[in-house]
Amino acid sequence: MAILVTGGAGYIGSVTVEDLRLGGEDVVVVDNLVYGHRSAVDESVPFYKGDIGDHALIERILDEHKVAACMHFSAYAYVGESVDDPAKYWENNVYQTIGLLGVLLDRGVRRFVFSSTCASYGEPQYVPIDENHTQSPTNPYGWSKFIIERILESYDNAYDLKFVALRYFNAAGATERLGEDHEPETHLIPLVLQAASGERDHVSIFGNDYPTPDGTAIRDYIHISDLSRAHLLALDYLKNGGASEFINLGNGDGYSVKEVIETACRVTGKEIVSQNVPRREGDPSKLVADARKAREVLGWNPGFPKLEQIIESAWRWHQSRPDGFCDE
């Protein structure tokens, strides 16, 4: 039986595909390559280029492979863009996901691991944020994930779909072969490393007047391999008959933008120029996960919890592939 991975050519999906294969699973990938990279997926993995909203394509994949479960990574994930062009997010993240779920259920695929996000919580009422924290997203991207979570709940209730919705905090870092190559890039660690390697002349600090010790925003960074492993554990959990769950994935440690830049200076041995610019609308001061449930329910333990380890891995990858994947 195979695992269908949507968005498997993207940053988090490609690492998970590799780990699933190492774990002995058969994998099938569907990705339209709008943001993903063909070369991030090994040639030996069955790969279908196309949209998850293309029902005929998904039906063909399910005809050609015995699919036991789906890991659904594909989505658009630019918060600012979702504010400027929300229709794009409702169409891709919500409408196309509903279509995908319909085809899966029609064909009897009832196990689903979903990439949700800490952006579904909105402005935190307290930190660390646990799964019972109120969800009140501040942008259409966060809402698109929130809506799919509610759809999954209703599908469990009505159609017996069993799911784990993993609410990631900030994915970062790299494996030996796979790393972050987004165009445009908006994530802090790759931007900081581009500044370290001279590809950009500075890195912008959005807001230095937050109520945090150094005035810059605090985030919880989680290594991509730790994220990937949580997906494998979620799959095992569902295979063993686990009930549907919402689970945070983070380290429970927060680092400020300034701390990230200082750590990157130490790791790379380079000077990194930063510039203070105004806050971005809707950017909370502090997002840190309470990830106890991931440990309790999935038996998950992060292997690379330190910011230094995360940045070191990203820097190694950046140096080995300064131009990224160079394909699509």
Ligand SMILES: NC(=O)c1ccc[n+]([C@@H]2O[C@H](COP(=O)([O-])OP(=O)(O)OC[C@H]3O[C@@H](n4cnc5c(N)ncnc54)[C@H](O)[C@@H]3O)[C@@H](O)[C@H]2O)c1
């Ligand atoms: N990166 C993070 O820190 C983070 C944090 C929280 C949640 N997430 C979620 O995790 C998932 C993966 O994130 P990522 O950083 O790997 O993003 P990514 O853009 O690198 O990967 C997404 C992949 O999905 C593909 N895709 C998009 N729409 C598609 C469609 N309609 N049909 C087929 N393929 C499509 C893209 O080409 C891309 O390869 C996303 O759902 C994102 O919302 C990411």
